[in-house]
Amino acid sequence: TKYDEPHRLQYHFSPPKGWMNDPNGMVYYQGEYHLFYQHYPDKNVWGPMHWGHAISKNLTHWKNLPIGLYPDSLGYIFSGSAVVDWKNTSGFGKNNKPPLIAMFTYHNPVGERAGTIDFQTQGIAYSNDNGRTWTKYAQNPVIKNPGIRDFRDPKVSWDEQHQQWLVTVAAQDHAEIWTSKNLKDWQRASSFGKEWGNHDGVWECPDFFQLSTPEGKKWVLIININPGAPNGGSGTQYFLGDFDGKNFILDESTKPYIQNNQGLWMDYGRDNYAGVTWSDVPQKDGRRILIGWMSNWQYAQKVPTEAWRSAATLPRVLSLQKTTQGYRLISEPVKELKDLRVANKSYVLPQAKTLSSESWTPKLGFKPTLSELEIEFEKPRSGKVSLVFSNTKGEKYSIGYDSQSNQFFSDRSQAGDHSFSKEFFEKIDIAPRFTENNTVKLHLFVDVASAELFADNGKTVMTDIFFPSENFNQFSIQSTEAGVKVKTLKIWALKKAW
Ligand code: FRU
Numbered sequence: 001t002k003y004d005e006p007h008r009l010q011y012h013f014s015p016p017k018g019w020m021n022d023p024n025g026m027v028y029y030q031g032e033y034h035l036f037y038q039h040y041p042d043k044n045v046w047g048p049m050h051w052g053h054a055i056s057k058n059l060t061h062w063k064n065l066p067i068g069l070y071p072d073s074l075g076y077i078f079s080g081s082a083v084v085d086w087k088n089t090s091g092f093g094k095n096n097k098p099p100l101i102a103m104f105t106y107h108n109p110v111g112e113r114a115g116t117i118d119f120q121t122q123g124i125a126y127s128n129d130n131g132r133t134w135t136k137y138a139q140n141p142v143i144k145n146p147g148i149r150d151f152r153d154p155k156v157s158w159d160e161q162h163q164q165w166l167v168t169v170a171a172q173d174h175a176e177i178w179t180s181k182n183l184k185d186w187q188r189a190s191s192f193g194k195e196w197g198n199h200d201g202v203w204e205c206p207d208f209f210q211l212s213t214p215e216g217k218k219w220v221l222i223i224n225i226n227p228g229a230p231n232g233g234s235g236t237q238y239f240l241g242d243f244d245g246k247n248f249i250l251d252e253s254t255k256p257y258i259q260n261n262q263g264l265w266m267d268y269g270r271d272n273y274a275g276v277t278w279s280d281v282p283q284k285d286g287r288r289i290l291i292g293w294m295s296n297w298q299y300a301q302k303v304p305t306e307a308w309r310s311a312a313t314l315p316r317v318l319s320l321q322k323t324t325q326g327y328r329l330i331s332e333p334v335k336e337l338k339d340l341r342v343a344n345k346s347y348v349l350p351q352a353k354t355l356s357s358e359s360w361t362p363k364l365g366f367k368p369t370l371s372e373l374e375i376e377f378e379k380p381r382s383g384k385v386s387l388v389f390s391n392t393k394g395e396k397y398s399i400g401y402d403s404q405s406n407q408f409f410s411d412r413s414q415a416g417d418h419s420f421s422k423e424f425f426e427k428i429d430i431a432p433r434f435t436e437n438n439t440v441k442l443h444l445f446v447d448v449a450s451a452e453l454f455a456d457n458g459k460t461v462m463t464d465i466f467f468p469s470e471n472f473n474q475f476s477i478q479s480t481e482a483g484v485k486v487k488t489l490k491i492w493a494l495k496k497a498w
Contacts, residue, residue: 003498007305007449007467010370011340011497012294013062014311015052019044021300022153022205022274023291023312024051025068025082025102027131028281033059034131035291035312036068036102038079044309045301049076049107053131059289059315059336061497068134069104069125074141075111078120079153079205080104082131084280086158089165090183092126092135100127101183102134103167105152106141118145122154122169124183143186148172153205155276156183162245168208168221173199175206175223177248189246193223196250197237198263200228207276208248209288211320213327218251218320219243220329222266224274226297230265231429233298234273237263238329240320253326266329268431269410269463270296271450272313288318289334294450294465299421304467313463314445314452323434323459332458333445337494341372345493353486355479359388362489368475370494373444375477376487379403379437383481386411389446389472397466398478399453401440406433408455408462415466434459439487445494446472 008014018041025036032055039052051069054062069077082102085093092099102125111119121141125134145151150172159166165180166189174193178186193203207222221239229235239258240251250258257264266275275292292313295303300310316331345366353360355377368389377385380403390396397415401408410429418424433440435456443454448471453462475491 005305005307009311009447009449011060011494012311012314012447012450013054015039015308016064017308018042019046020052020293020308020310021046021295022079022293023276024079024104026276026278026291027082027084027100028278029084029100030130031057032130033057033278034082035062036082037312039067041067044306048109049078051077051104055131058339059334060340065132068131069102072136074121074123075106075108075119078105078107079274081155081276082279083156083158085183089181090126092128094128097128100131101156102126103154103156103183105154107152117149118147120151121145122167137184139184142184143169143178146188150202150204155207157209157279159245164245166208168206170203170206170223172202175203175221177208177246179246190248192221192248193239197223197239197258198225198228198261200261201226205274205276209277211288211318213320218327219248220318220320221248222276225263226273228263229270230268231270232423232426233270233296236266236272236275236292238266239264240327251327257325264328266331267292267461267463268408269429269453269461271465272463273297275313277318287334289315290318290331291315292463294463298423302420303465304417304420311450321459324436325434328434328459330458331461332454333443333452337372337445340494340497341492342495347489347491349486349489355385355477355482355484355486357479357482359476359478361474361476362491364475364491366493367471367473368446368491368493369448369471369473370496371446372492372494373442373446374488374490376439376441378485378487379440380479380481380484383479383484385440385484386478387442387444388476388478390474390476391468391470391472393468393470395468395470397451397468397472399444399451399462401433401442401455405430407431408433408453408460410451410453410462410464412464412466416468418467429462429464431460431462
C-alpha cells in the first residue's frame with residue numbers, strides 16, 4: 001500500500017483498503033501492541049464485520065497483518081477485546097505458553113432480519129501463535145442473549161483483587177458486568193447506568209479499569225454512546241467510582257454532573273468514538289492507553305475517501321487529575337509520538353511575543369501539513385486566539401480558545417468539502433475549560449485530514465477530521481484582542497509513519 005491517496009492520514013492508523021470502524025481486541029503481548037478493528041474489506045461502507053489486524057512495537061508504526069476473525073454461521077464479528085490468559089484458566093494454552101483470548105459479539109444478520117431481539121451474543125476465540133491465527137471456541141456463544149436487542153462489545157479484564165475475569169458489556173441503556181473463572185462460563189454480576197449519565201443514544205463499547213490518584217485507585221467506566229455527544233452524534237462518556245467484585249459504586253462527588261441526562265465526556269470533538277484501552281501493558285510501563293475510531297456515525301460512511309474509509313485516533317494515555325470540578329479523566333498523547341518529529345524541521349519562538357490584532361505568520365521554513373504544536377499564551381481578557389491552518393485554495397481550519405465564553409473551539413466550516421453530509425458541519429464545536437490557570441496551553445497534532453487538541457495538559461480534548469482539497473501548507477495565529485502574550489511556541493514537522 002502506498003498510502004498516498006488524497007486525505008490519507010500519514011501518521012495515523014487507517015486500513016489498507018475498505019471500511020473500518022471501532023478499534024477492537026487491543027492487547028499487548030511479547031513486545032507487540034495488537035490492534036484489531038471492525039473491518040469490511042470488500043467495500044468502503046459498513047457491511048459484514050471482520051476483525052482487521054495490525055501490530056506495532058511502538059504505537060506509531062503499524063504493520064498490517066491478515067484478517068484476524070471472519071464472520072461465520074453464528075454471525076458477523078462485532079466489537080470486542082482481547083487479553084493474555086497468563087494462568088491458562090481457559091485451558092487453551094499450549095506448550096506452557098499462555099493463550100491470547102479474544103471476546104467479541106456475534107451479530108446474527110439472519111435473526112436481525114427475522115425481527116427477533118436475541119441476535120447478539122458473545123463468543124470467544126484463542127490464539128497460540130502471538131495473535132497471528134485464531135480458533136473460535138467450539139461451544140460459542142459463551143454468553144447467550146438475555147433478551148436485550150443491543151447486547152454487545154464485551155471488554156474483558158482480569159480483576160486481580162478478586163481473582164476473577166470481568167467482562168463489561170453494553171446493554172442498550174445500561175452496562176452489565178459479568179464474571180468468570182475460566183473465560184468460558186460467565187455469570188451476570190450487576191447492572192449499572194439506567195439512571196445515570198447521558199441516554200440520548202444507545203450505549204456501546206464499554207471499558208472498565210482502574211487508575212491511580214493520590215487518594216488511592218478509582219475505577220473508570222467508559223461508555224460510548226451514539227448519538228448523544230456534546231457536539232452531536234457519537235461520543236464517549238465516562239463514570240468514576242469503586243468496585244466491590246460485583247457492583248460498580250459511583251463516586252458521590254461526580255453525581256451532580258451525571259444526573260438529569262448529563263454526562264462527563266472524554267473528548268469534545270466530533271471524531272473520537274468507540275475508544276477503549278489496551279490490555280496487559282506491562283506493569284513496569286503501567287500506562288492505560290486508549291485508541292478510538294476517528295469518525296462519527298452521523299457521516300462516517302459518506303466522507304470523501306474512496307479506497308478506504310476511516311482511521312484510528314492517536315493513542316492516548318489516560319489518567320485522573322483534580323480539576324475545578326473534582327477528579328476528571330485526562331488524555332495525553334503517548335510519548336512515542338516524539339519519535340515522529342523531523343530532526344531539522346522545527347520552530348521555536350525565540351522570546352515571548354505580544355500579538356497584535358493582525359494575523360501573525362511565524363516563519364516555519366517547512367509546511368505544517370503533518371505537524372505537532374505546543375503553545376502557551378496568557379488568557380486574553382475577552383478575546384479569542386485561533387491557530388489557523390490554511391491552503392492556497394482559501395480553505396482553512398481554526399482551533400483555539402475564546403476567553404469570553406471560556407471555551408475551546410474547533411471550526412471546520414471552511415476546512416474543505418463538507419457537502420457530503422449536512423451533519424458534518426452544523427456549528428463550530430465547543431468544549432469547556434476545566435482550569436482557571438492564567439496560562440492557556442494547547443498541544444495539537446495535525447495530520448492531512450485530522451486535528452487532535454490536548455488543552456491544559458489533556459484536561460480538555462477535541463478530535464476532528466476535515467477534507468481540504470489541497471493539504472494545509474500555511475500556519476498563522478490570529479487574536480481578536482491586541483496585547484495577548486504568547487509565552488512559548490514550538491512547532492515540529494512530523495514524519496510519515498507508513
Ligand atoms: C460501535 C458499534 C458497536 C458494534 C460495532 C459494529 O461503533 O456500533 O456497538 O459492535 O460498531 O460494527
